[in-house]
Amino acid sequence: MTRIKTDLCIIGAGSGGLSLAAGAAQMGARVVLVEGHRMGGDCLNYGCVPSKALLAAARQAHAVRTGGCGVAPGTPQVAYAVVMEHVARIIAAIAPHDSVERFEGLGVRVIRAWGRFAGPRMLEAGGNTIRARRFVIATGSGPVVPPIPGLENVPYLTNETLFDLRERPEHLLVIGAGPIGLEMAQAHARLGSRVTVIEGARALSREDPEAVAPVLDRLRTEGVDLREKTPVTAVSGQAGAITVETGAGPVTGTHLLLAVGRKPVLERLNLPAAGVETTPAGVKVGDDLRSTNRRIYAIGDAAGRAQFTHAAGYHAAVVIRPILFGLPARARATQVPRAVYTDPEMAQVGLTEAEARRLHGARLRIARADYAGNDRAVTAGRTAGFVKVMVVAGRPVGATLVGEGAGDLAAVWSLVLANRLKISAVTNMIAPYPTLAELNKRAAGAYFIPGLFENVWVKRAVRIVQGTLP
Ligand SMILES: Cc1cc2nc3c(=O)[nH]c(=O)nc-3n(C[C@H](O)[C@H](O)[C@H](O)COP(=O)(O)OP(=O)(O)OC[C@H]3O[C@@H](n4cnc5c(N)ncnc54)[C@H](O)[C@@H]3O)c2cc1C
Numbered sequence: 077m078t079r080i081k082t083d084l085c086i087i088g089a090g091s092g093g094l095s096l097a098a099g100a101a102q103m104g105a106r107v108v109l110v111e112g113h114r115m116g117g118d119c120l121n122y123g124c125v126p127s128k129a130l131l132a133a134a135r136q137a138h139a140v141r142t143g144g145c146g147v148a149p150g151t152p153q154v155a156y157a158v159v160m161e162h163v164a165r166i167i168a169a170i171a172p173h174d175s176v177e178r179f180e181g182l183g184v185r186v187i188r189a190w191g192r193f194a195g196p197r198m199l200e201a202g203g204n205t206i207r208a209r210r211f212v213i214a215t216g217s218g219p220v221v222p223p224i225p226g227l228e229n230v231p232y233l234t235n236e237t238l239f240d241l242r243e244r245p246e247h248l249l250v251i252g253a254g255p256i257g258l259e260m261a262q263a264h265a266r267l268g269s270r271v272t273v274i275e276g277a278r279a280l281s282r283e284d285p286e287a288v289a290p291v292l293d294r295l296r297t298e299g300v301d302l303r304e305k306t307p308v309t310a311v312s313g314q315a316g317a318i319t320v321e322t323g324a325g326p327v328t329g330t331h332l333l334l335a336v337g338r339k340p341v342l343e344r345l346n347l348p349a350a351g352v353e354t355t356p357a358g359v360k361v362g363d364d365l366r367s368t369n370r371r372i373y374a375i376g377d378a379a380g381r382a383q384f385t386h387a388a389g390y391h392a393a394v395v396i397r398p399i400l401f402g403l404p405a406r407a408r409a410t411q412v413p414r415a416v417y418t419d420p421e422m423a424q425v426g427l428t429e430a431e432a433r434r435l436h437g438a439r440l441r442i443a444r445a446d447y448a449g450n451d452r453a454v455t456a457g458r459t460a461g462f463v464k465v466m467v468v469a470g471r472p473v474g475a476t477l478v479g480e481g482a483g484d485l486a487a488v489w490s491l492v493l494a495n496r497l498k499i500s501a502v503t504n505m506i507a508p509y510p511t512l513a514e515l516n517k518r519a520a521g522a523y524f525i526p527g528l529f530e531n532v533w534v535k536r537a538v539r540i541v542q543g544t545l546p
């Protein structure tokens with residue numbers, strides 16, 4: 077056993093662990109980073125990067141198929157294996173950024189082994205005993221495998237195996253219509269698979285129904301057979317012929333993808349030895365992201381809060397303050413955006429309209445702008461969608477967006493919510509013409525329209541001033 081003493085030991089080299097390691101090492105801390113599997117974690121290897129690379133390929137195929145702007149439609153030549161090699165190349169292109177070499181170059185000591193607590197201040201990993209002033213659990217999450225009768229005898233895919241496919245699924249069955257299920261459903265439909273999505277409740281059920289509707293309409297128009305409120309009762313069959321039994325009858329396809337949620341990855345850590353308590357969502361933490369052992373923090377998916385790469389990065393920025401400088405810091409959920417990268421995209425920051433109405437009642441005002449009124453959207457033929465802003469006493473409390481580039485547009489509303497800015501901060505901004513970014517300014521401007529354009533007092537004041545001006 078090699079004994080290592082360090083300031084900070086991070087377990088997990090995914091989105092959260094890597095951000096923290098890079099920041100802490102560059103600010104002068106001694107950092108040990110323990111990774112049992114692939115550097116880059118879920119996002120790089122099985123999550124954001126491959127899914128967005130596949131969606132990009134699917135968009136190309138869709139553009140050829142549909143034509144538009146005076147360009148005739150055609151038949152896209154899609155070789156699924158070549159598309160998946162493109163996905164693998166994208167992962168490989170980003171991998172150096174998350175590599176052992178890069179992090180060792182930053183002064184981080186990287187240990188490629190699974191970590192396991194041996195006590196409240198001691199971790200064992202690959203023949204090393206690591207004693208650290210602070211530990212951070214950044215071990216991420218994995219796909220839930222639900223207790224569906226028959227599943228144990230049926231070959232199924234998850235996000236960890238989907239991108240290994242090299243033959244296009246003839247008919248892909250997807251259980252779960254959350255972000256993973258819908259993104260992969262649209263990608264595969266556009267790449268030529270028949271796709272059936274089976275959802276036990278409502279698709280994207282936590283999102284604003286007004287924003288979800290155009291997404292589901294588009295998927296259905298593109299041929300995705302989306303069945304909501306259809307609980308799965310059993311599955312059976314073998315590779316190439318898998319049957320999912322539902323209350324509304326059976327459906328048979330060639331491949332089955334499970335996309336029914338995530339569970340924290342904590343099992344190897346031996347957390348009881350460290351006095352770290354857990355809940356089904358993840359490590360039990362407060363807003364300071366500290367566990368029940370005050371020397372141990374949890375960030376990212378393992379902390380059981382928002383499960384996004386940008387949330388993991390934000391958590392890293394929060395815990396670095398107490399760990400390096402002994403300063404207090406709290407993670408706020410308010411400004412954490414979420415986006416679904418279907419076409420059209422959907423994004424949410426802060427409260428939805430329903431949540432804001434529950435919380436603020438009659439004080440809530442809604443300001444909105446439609447893509448149809450945005451010149452850039454018109455020139456691109458992408459006029460479906462809207463930006464809706466929930467405003468209370470002149471300050472936005474949430475924004476809902478659906479349409480081309482909604483995820484990018486959402487960033488402005490995160491800025492506004494993070495800094496508790498007034499909505500006038502967005503009207504003061506000047507967006508270049510013609511850009512979709514003007515939609516944010518237009519939505520903010522709409523907040524002032526009743527007070528400015530539909531106000532008799534304003535009109536009278538203008539008359540009086542005009543009557544007196546030389
Ligand atoms: C299909 C899919 C698409 C997604 N798309 C998006 C997206 O578009 N945008 C977005 O923001 N988010 C997206 N996400 C979510 C995003 O991938 C996660 O929120 C993010 O990866 C979480 O980062 P993390 O650092 O908490 O965990 P991870 O990135 O999962 O890293 C955890 C690391 O810890 C390691 N580990 C676990 N246990 C141990 C141990 N005992 N010892 C040592 N190492 C250990 C693991 O091997 C892993 O490398 C997507 C997820 C999926 C599945």
Ligand SMILES: NC(=O)c1ccc[n+]([C@@H]2O[C@H](COP(=O)([O-])OP(=O)(O)OC[C@H]3O[C@@H](n4cnc5c(N)ncnc54)[C@H](O)[C@@H]3O)[C@@H](O)[C@H]2O)c1
Pocket residue numbers: 222224251252253254255256257259274275276277278279280281306307308335336337338382383384414415416417
């Ligand atoms: N664009 C993004 O940022 C992005 C993309 C993918 C994933 N993610 C992250 O990963 C998380 C997990 O995504 P997800 O889509 O797997 O989970 P999810 O929890 O968001 O959605 C799962 C869906 O499956 C349904 N379901 C559960 N059990 C079922 C059953 N037995 N039969 C039928 N339907 C069932 C649920 O009702 C739900 O609608 C997201 O919440 C997000 O944090 C983010």
